[in-house]
Amino acid sequence: MPLKTLDYNDPDLPSRDEIKAAMLVRLPEVLRHLFPNGRQQKREFQIGSLQGEKGQSLKITMSGDKAGLWHDFDSGHGGDIFDLWAAVKGLDTQLDFPAVLRSCADWLGISPVMPSVSPERREWIYTDVSGKSLVTVKRTDGADGKKTFLPYDHVTGKHSMPEIRPLYNLPGIAIADPVIITEGEKCAQVLIDLGIPATTVMGGANFDPAKTDFSPLAGKDIIIWPDNDKAGQDYVEHLKTGLQSIKPRSLRVIIPPADKPEKWDAANAVQDGLNIQAFLNSVPQSKIHLQRYEAFSLAELIADKSPMPDDLIAPRLLTPSGMLVIGGAPKSGKSDFTLSLLTHMAAGQPFLKFTPPRPLRVFVLQAEIQYDYLRERLQKMGLSEDAIQKAGQNIHITPQLKLLLNDDGLEIIKDLIHEKFPDAPPDIIVIDPIRNVFDGGPDFGNLGENDNNAMLFFLQQRVEMLRDMINPRAGIILVHHTKKISKAMFKDDPFQALSGASSLRSYYTSGMLIFRPDEAEDVRSLHFELRNGPGIVNMHVVKRGGVWTEIDPDTQPLIRQDYSNKLKSERHRQHDQILQRLLEDAQFDQKLYTIESFSEAYEDIDGLGSQTTIKKRISVLMGKGYIKCLKTPHPLTKQTAERSKYGYLVVENMQLGQDEIDEDTGEIVTLAIAVLPTHYKDEGSGGVRQVENAQSWVYHDEEKAR
Template sequence: MNNGAPYLDFNDAGGQQEFSSVAEQHHEKEEIKARLQSQIESVLYHLLPAGKVRHGQFFIGDVEGNPGESMKVELTGEKAGVWYDHAAGSGGDILDLWARSRGMDTRTQFRDVMDDVRDWLGESVRLPPAPMQSTPRREPPMDELGPHTGKWDYFDTNGQLLVCVYRYDPPGRRKEFRPLDVRTGKWQSPAVTPLYNLPGIMQAAEVVLVEGEKSAQALIDAGIPATTSLGSKGQINRADWSILQGKRVIIWPDRDKAGWEYAQLASQAVKGAGAHEVSILTPPEGKPEKWDAADAVAEGMDVRAFLQNAAQQAPQVKQRRLRLKDWTFARFQGPAPERQWLIDGVLPMKVPGMVAAIGGAGKSMLLLDLCIKVAQIQTGTPIPTDALGGPLIPVAGTAVMLTAEDDQDEIHRRLNHLVADLPDPDRLIVLPLPNAGGAMPLVAMGREGPVLTEAYEEIRQELLAIPDLRLVVIDPLQSFAGGDVNSDPAAGAMFFAGLGRIAAETGATTLVAHHFKKVGNRPIHSASEAREAIRGTTALVDGGRWSYAFWEVDAEESKKICKKLNRRYERDCVFKGAVVKSNWPTDKAVRIYVREPSTGLLVDRSFDLNMLQKNTDDDHLKQLATAIAFAASNGQPFTKSGGSGLYDRRAELPGELKQFSKHKMAEAIDALLDSGKVVQCMGPSSHIKKWLDIPGGEFALGVGQFQLGSGSSEEA
């Protein structure tokens, strides 16, 4: 291993009589090791929940699981699981890490380590593990609660560990549950919580929903597909119920008021997720308070017969659009879910928004490019993809664009210009309405005002059928709005209410392209002026939660930008862009976009321009420091200000320095002084440090003499 750190050698394990040969041990070791490597992140969060993933590596304080970053573990390739602790100077592979983090000795407990790993992998073990050594390691939180009395694991449909829930029964107090989000290593529920036993209910046509992991596991052990949601009834809205779409769901409530309330809330959530049929059982009479499915199994009840008979008698749940009692303060207690971003720090998920500009600016091309970038993303990729001033979050998903102005051939040509291939072509959907029946208004004017149309409902249902939807683009607004959204505030509000519903139900960001109103020849100079230029009533901007605007840069500034970028100036080739409306803190910096000649796509060149400006500023500072040193060496030093100041004597400076404004000159001098490249010194008969020189110059060393023409009668 690197740095000379020795690996622990499982082949030296002694005291194990179960294997007949070292070769057999080696074969088992490699097989188990490969299985751990295939789910390395879940393994590491299981062993070391305080760790963090960053730049393709896992960081933790030490093998005991203490917080920190002195130890790192590789996550990819053949080296997945290889670790090294820089503080301790030791390392090994994933099996070494498993053993050490569990307080086991690999030389004498090889069999126990293998059995412990197999137990976590869900396999039966041949021998009970020997008592672990007392090596300290990170355990589930105990504090005043004491040790945990139960533990349940939540997996995704592929069997990857997502959440561990620990139960505590402190003496004299109510039971308490603490969830561990395995992916983040934090003691909290994920923003969107999975259902329990996802691998077990995935293919089941009928599922029993209970309150609590203990009851669910009791039914699972009895051979019945069962599940529960993570957390209390107040967290029902955070659960991902989509796995139950098309299934028959039987809800078995605990026999108390809280159990019935949970069943009522859960039934509406399950029905809303598209369950084929939902019914709530009534617990049998004569049972004690809080009696549940786990009690029924413990009593030896024929739970299959009970479920069949009770389900036939239970009324089906009809979905209600509104239940005010579902939205009390209890629903909002506990940690608030973290905001999920499509573009980090710029554009969140689950919101409706707008991208606006003048006609011909290139909104459609830019939004199509955004859809392509979303469809290209691979989950967890360490290389960020930028869009609209920020990096896209590396989560794989589908992007959908509905365009009313471009036909299939034009879309085909644009895609060929923008992308050669996609990792999964099904993740990019572009519907050109000219080839699909023409305009599709989502809002129409009814007898009593604007209403959402059947076309809206059709599109909504189509979008709901895409499980990994991350972005929906509608281009342009006026082609999808049958009502007069530009002049009628109610129509604009209805349009964005429809987009908001789609965003909330699908979890995707929903953007619509829109135009600026005509403002004559008056140019736009700022983001606030660009917001005012968005066409239509204020209801359009206010209805969306987020708006991004592009405005053209005047010809003089455009030519300067093109010159800096060493490209030919063309009319309408340079734009500025910024977030002009946001209902949350976001990056509202103004960006510079330059049209790519070969594709017509507006490309963010802000970083390039900033780097060029930095290089130019560095050159100016070097020239200024050289000029200061030259003047001091000739006995004619500059001061910061005044008659001998750099600004008043700027005619003596070289090149572009002569054109510096007074403010810019002062900033340049301060930068040189702060960096130590220029210092202020005293003259031969002065008691004030005001003359400028470079470190090591004659005036800096105190030996400088003023020469005729220095401009200083005081010191000459």
């Protein structure tokens, strides 16, 4: 069926509207052709300028009624897709619009008649998203009329199919929606030539779904156009199996018209002169529901002796399609520990007791550490040259990525992962931490991570969706904060410490807590919870020279003895500092304190710590007799401390003011007023008791007080 033409003094020129429609259908390809350095977002394409520099000042709308419209915020220029094409190609839409149309039509391959299907074509190239060749498939016809396909793997340099096979036309289907899956490269290419997003699988109707990477189709509307024969029906069943795990938005199958012959396909439809777009809009289509539920008998489960899949991180810490949550309090070292673990897994090397089956591909969505501090931390990690060499290109880490993992965030991360792993998807996807990217959805988003519904939405519609887009067999690692709980609760069930909703704990397949018993101590204890295997014994680890190592718990008393000495010394210092401050402030400033006023005055001063810490130290010192109480008014100001249970704090030899020397006589003039206690704190009951002798000071259990 011939295309309509407009009279631009060129009888072969297709119409403006037809060319524009074709350009917009293939808009992602058009923009990648014009701007190889551009960046694709979900709703817009960004580039620095019309000259193609990297940047964001020039933006092109990707979808909707404004698709193809652009504006350069630096220069102020803008227009439609023809203006953009002309500006880059050095043409002028005002002076020679037919030349612009001819240039677009030439690039599109549009001719005045529907493209014919060449029986001579014998070669199809499978590429990655950027257009890099991955596999070339050549067809040969035997003397008996039988077709033979010979694949060549450009990555390995061998005449064989790769272990994991890409889809055809990845650049074209990267952001296209919907996408048509045909049976064979010839049919797919015919539709592509018409500007219709299409793809196919490698291997024909009997392809292996388990060896085909369907992840680029995750979340899309998919239409299957099979051949009109029994093999076509089998092809649909194979596709259903392969598409099951990626969760497309919808899946439909074209029902060929009843008057079409056997083996009729998309290429035949074009040869018949059908208006393909009108045909797709009107032809009956069968909707397929992919959700599948299964139940297995006891006999089936016991009889299945097939090998278990390899753990991603053995033993059973992270399994294929599993989810590991690593929890820890701020400053517990969980991010550093996680980076060390992942780097060794990417190098294919053991870390503590954990081992990978091979060097793993790892993507880390890291939303906490800025670039310079991230590289500093990695450089201090004590990695061997061998580990760096082996893990160098296997692990990719974002520096403090600031986004929410919402619909737009998913698209951004999906594109970034495809960019960093063009040949094969990652084995592990990491989010560190959950809190910084959390999105609970439109209904529960404002409730945050503490709401069970919001957490389930995040896990199912964000984390799982990202996995399905990238690699349904990938393991997920989520790094999360913990909250403070009592030692008794932690001992009874440490995983109660995980922050947020309880639905997180019920969702993951394994958990690991990094617990630091004391901020001043280097030792961390690791606690594990596994759903898919025997438990892992708790471990004690310490970081020395940038390297995490396991230590024997029996060595803890030695470590704690050294730590105890440090604590004892610090208690001595705080003891002396509190007593000295009470004495000096009374002597030089005539100031007396209650427990509350002293804690407020000296919070975070002289290393005394918080108000709570100061109050605890004063309470201990009062119980041991170092500090007593004055329950009468201030000797000078006559102010009372009646709101305080213990009144003013008094220490031995306390006085208000100081004695002076008479300059004329040289004699000491007594001006200071002694401050004597009226009450003390009973060590046993904590109650207030009246002193019997204000001049007598007896200290109880000095070492404990210190």
